Amino acid sequence: MGAIIGLVIAALFNFGTWFYSEQAVLAFYDAKPPSRSQAKLPQPMVKLLCRRAKSIEKS
Numbered sequence: 001m002g003a004i005i006g007l008v009i010a011a012l013f014n015f016g017t018w019f020y021s022e023q024a025v026l027a028f029y030d031a032k033p034p035s036r037s038q039a040k041l042p043q044p045m046v047k048l049l050c051r052r053a054k055s056i057e058k059s
Helices: 002-028 036-040 043-058
Strands: none
Touching: none
16 A cells, blocks of 8 residues: 555656746746747757758748
């Protein structure tokens, strides 16, 4: 019976670690959401990469 309880507790801890891992990493690095001006910076690069990927896909 003790092994089953241990497995259940381990499964709960593993699920909790997996579910909250993103938040833990962001908190560790003190990450903040980008401002509107910062969020616009990567848009041209992303569009260029999308165009390149589509041209590779066609060939």
